[in-house]
Amino acid sequence: MKMVRKKVPKATINRLPLYLRGLVNFYSKGERVVSSTRLAELIGTNSAQVRKDLSFLGEFGIRGIGYEIEKLIEELSQFLGLAQAKKVIVVGVGRLGSALLGYNGFKERGFEIVAGFDVDPSKIGKEMNGVNIYKMDSLRKIVKKIGVDIGIITTPAQKAQEVAEKLVEAGVKSILNFAPVSIEVSDKIPVRNVDLSVEFQILSYYLSKGEKSIIKRGNEKRFGEGGKPSIK
Amino acid sequence: MKMVRKKVPKATINRLPLYLRGLVNFYSKGERVVSSTRLAELIGTNSAQVRKDLSFLGEFGIRGIGYEIEKLIEELSQFLGLAQAKKVIVVGVGRLGSALLGYNGFKERGFEIVAGFDVDPSKIGKEMNGVNIYKMDSLRKIVKKIGVDIGIITTPAQKAQEVAEKLVEAGVKSILNFAPVSIEVSDKIPVRNVDLSVEFQILSYYLSKGEKSIIKRGNEKRFGEGGKPSIK
DNA sequence: CTCTGTGAAGTTGTTCACAGCC
DNA sequence: GGCTGTGAACAACTTCACAGAG
Numbered sequence A, B: 001m002k003m004v005r006k007k008v009p010k011a012t013i014n015r016l017p018l019y020l021r022g023l024v025n026f027y028s029k030g031e032r033v034v035s036s037t038r039l040a041e042l043i044g045t046n047s048a049q050v051r052k053d054l055s056f057l058g059e060f061g062i063r064g065i066g067y068e069i070e071k072l073i074e075e076l077s078q079f080l081g082l083a084q085a086k087k088v089i090v091v092g093v094g095r096l097g098s099a100l101l102g103y104n105g106f107k108e109r110g111f112e113i114v115a116g117f118d119v120d121p122s123k124i125g126k127e128m129n130g131v132n133i134y135k136m137d138s139l140r141k142i143v144k145k146i147g148v149d150i151g152i153i154t155t156p157a158q159k160a161q162e163v164a165e166k167l168v169e170a171g172v173k174s175i176l177n178f179a180p181v182s183i184e185v186s187d188k189i190p191v192r193n194v195d196l197s198v199e200f201q202i203l204s205y206y207l208s209k210g211e212k213s214i215i216k217r218g219n220e221k222r223f224g225e226g227g228k229p230s231i232k
Numbered sequence C: 001c002t003c004t005g006t007g008a009a010g011t012t013g014t015t016c017a018c019a020g021c022c
Numbered sequence D: 001g002g003c004t005g006t007g008a009a010c011a012a013c014t015t016c017a018c019a020g021a022g
Helices: A010-028 A036-043 A047-055 A069-079 A095-102 A136-146 A157-170 A196-209 B010-028 B036-043 B047-055 B069-079 B095-102 B136-146 B157-170 B196-209
Strands: A066-068 A086-091 A111-118 A131-135 A150-153 A174-177 A191-193 A214-221 B066-068 B086-091 B111-118 B131-135 B150-153 B174-177 B191-193 B214-221
Touching (some): A010 A036, A010 A047, A010 B196, A036 A047, A036 A066, A066 A069, A086 A095, A086 A136, A095 B095, A131 A136, A136 A157, A150 A157, A150 B196, A157 A174, A174 B196, A196 B010, A196 B086, B010 B036, B010 B047, B010 B069, B036 B047, B036 B066, B066 B069, B086 B095, B095 B111, B111 B136, B131 B136
Parallel strands (some): A086 A111, A086 A150, A111 A131, A150 A174, A174 A191, A191 B214, A214 B191, B086 B111, B174 B191
Antiparallel strands (some): A214 B214
């Protein structure tokens, strides 16, 4: 029972879902084995990177052959905690919120949107794509009842911080924020931000520079609030 | 006329739009000067990081005081190439594509969506939020005519690669891809990928680990295709 | 005394290069 | 001969710590 699996770098964590995506794709095309080189091409890195990344989870390659796709998918899913389905809610059923409610691809991947919330009376009580829209006041009660893994914020910027606090208070375990502000959650709740204007602006820079190709991958950590430095 | 401004790290580039966002926010609240510490809190990093990042663009802080917000906004906008408005098209007017077409926040920030494209005859010829939807066959002609800075891909995964190639071929200068596949563009065209399932899966990992807070920021580079290493 | 700008130190992440197994 | 796994070298990025300006 060896428990001390080496610490997996954040940068690696961010790539694992991409490997998984590619592997599932390969598998559905009938392939059963894949080399690090092939996987690397797929996500725009090199084979050494792939081998190093995968080596953090264990040794499941076969020298001279490659990786058995089915087994790798299993290992990655396990490692990423995808074994059980996750429950997701969407707060803010505007254009983007509606688009997310309407997309069925998440469910296939184990992320089920179980409720929507909004303040607009014309939306409350309706259902979209089989998902009920509730009023904000019900958030706490519903979250307590069904247990929610991920809360998506698709409200206007000014409401985002307030919503984030309500989500945490209600017991939502992590947050995906689409509002164009940084939200501050006092707790140790994982938060990821997706700001499309930021994406545009980064592209704008490379455009104006006449720069080379870039592939975006998530990254950047922070602990709690203050930015306390760690041990030294 | 000193031209050899130091190379700005990718990690810094990815943070600049966040500083800009925060500065605009501060400014609209009537503030005129800001310290590195305050800016750092805003995006979840520390003051040394902020000062180092800004120092790559020049010296515009005032010792003992801080940064003049208006000036910093100007410098950042300039640096990111936001001085002239950018033209954007959306290929794939499904749920997500429609949401993007309907959102007016981009225009305010200088990114104007000038056309949509789809294969669905029921959408072609319509207009959404003042943007005309064209058939895919018109892509080349329209892009040639108006000049397009950013092409957004919101098609199903199977079509994304094909669309990417058409965009490049038509002369679109950069790509923002929402389809859940890695696209391969032969040219030196900047590409950024946003895959919401990937975001979910990264959150899933931190959830299952009971891990600390993370803030996502884009990152990861690649040159052209092969992954050729650089000079040694 | 406050807050910036920046070399230097420290940390994290990537690539090399080769031993080991198929 | 082909491909993985991995220490060691290298490169990128972050944080420290302090000189210097207001």
